[in-house]
Amino acid sequence: MTIPLSSAMQYFYRLLISLSGCLIFLLLHSGFGLLPSFAAEKIVARYGLFEQSLPVADIRNYAETQKVSGELQSFLGYLSAEDKQKFQDALQVKMSLDIAALDKLINTGMGKQILSFASQAIARRDRAGIEALRSAIIIGAKSPEGLGITSFLEAYPSNQLVIDVSKISKLAGMANLSSGSADAPPKDNVSSSYLGKIALQYQILAAQNKQFSGCLFGDSISAGLGNTLGEGTFNFGLNGLSTISLLEQLKSLIPTKVKCEKAIIAIGGNDAWYGISDELFSKNLQEAIALVRTMGNKEIFLIPAFYSTVAASLDPTVSAPLPKVEQINALINQVAETEKVPVAAAGLAPLYENNVLKENLTSDGDHLNAEGLKIYRQALLQILGK
Structure with missing residues (x-):
């Protein structure tokens, strides 16, 4: 599916929000050997030849103070006032998780599948996308504030997290972020x-x-x-x-x-x-x-x-x-x-x-x-x- 540039930025925004919602149900494994302890300094949205990056520090500062940097302002320019508020609200979500329960969840077929699927939207030169996600979730979930967008990004084991926007439409749908057909009745x-x-x-x-x-x-x-x-x-x-x-x-x-x-x-x-x-x-x-x-x-x-x-x-x-x-x-x-x-x-x-x-x-x-x-x-x- 070809996504227009404006829609691509909407998907980027939706993925940021989904990190605080769907990633809390991704999998942790306490026995996993962690990757080198880098931390993401920026998150990058890649759509074909187009790229836009956001410093993670700017995202945390916006979450805590609502002060907008120049780079973040460019991103927020794609959003309506309503969507900006949703983004700010999503940044406040910090989940305290039962690590032992999630450790067991890694052995379920559903858990393995969702972690594998989510990794497809992350562009890496190596094949460590699943391991990187798991590492970030483990460290982010163990942070004093719990797992949220910022704690996840700050724990991601690379200096940048690159999102391939062309691959995340399915992920956004899985996270129940798409509204679906206006003619379709709502479902449980x-x-x-x-x-x-x-x-x-x-x-x-x-x-x-x-x-x-x-x-x-x-x-x-x-x-x-x-x-x-x-x-x-x-x-x-x-x-x-x-x-x-x-x-x-x-x-x-x-x-x-x-x-x-x-x-x-x-x-x-x-x-x-x-x-x-x-x-x-x-x-x-x-x-x-x-x-x-x-x-x-x-x-x-x-x-x-x-x-x-x-x-x-x-x-x-x-x-x-x-x-x-x-x-x-x-x-x-x-x-x-x-x-x-x-x-x-x-x-x-x-x-x-x-x-x-x-x-x-x-x-x-x-x-x-x-x-x-x-x-x-x-x-x-x-x-x-x-």
Whole structure:
């Protein structure tokens, strides 16, 4: 496929964002002999004869201070204001990973395949692309801040990381970054996407025989928090999660004998988007609560489905109509009353105005930006008593 230059830069931008999302599910191997301890000083986008480079130090400085260097300004010039905010938000993602679980994941067929596939987008003169990726992920994940775009780049074992833009369109699609056809109905990404499956496999390995003081089950908004709810907690959030895939997730986790003293279920937005029937949603949510109760918890809390902005709710490729979200939330309240579990809605009130997501708390109309996630995180910490 031939990619226009402007689209090529968009793919470069998307790959940078995907590093903080899809690379966390790539593989670590603690016994791997690391390559020489270089660190990438710059990241280079190569598209035919065209190249554009960004100093890694400029990316970190932008992440921490939002100050833009001349070279970074040239790159940002390809992006809309909305995409610039998404890029800044992606730079804030820093994932704390269970190294032992990911060490086991290296032996799975899915893990080996995704690492091999990702290496194809990186141009190297040698054949050490897979080893270089693995080395960068190991060192980046072990950094004090966790694995993110900057820690990955700073750990990459070469003085530069060269991205072959012509080869990354498939990688961007695998990372669920492409919007797909406007005519295609939205899908449950957990059961239909490669990354959804490997993310669930990671959770299964990480939860084995563990006991947590708090567990969060939710969709992409919850997943965006990472493991930031404090020691002894685990975020089981997955992109695209609906009650259908929540049941699949719980049935996969229960055999691990994971225990959760408190459980928070934040679900419903994708059910509204996918157009699930009222009867099936209520049935699924009740079954999910029953499964969570087998995890030895003392308390279960429900979180209302998240509202979007008006503009996002009018675009069927982005979000559910606001009236449908209202309908789902009414069902959540009914199930909560039947199951005798509380709906913790008060802490989310600052996110909305008249049940519409505030524009300053989102970068795309549907998901929370860094400021919105702070409000959501604080609400969850209050529930957990932290």
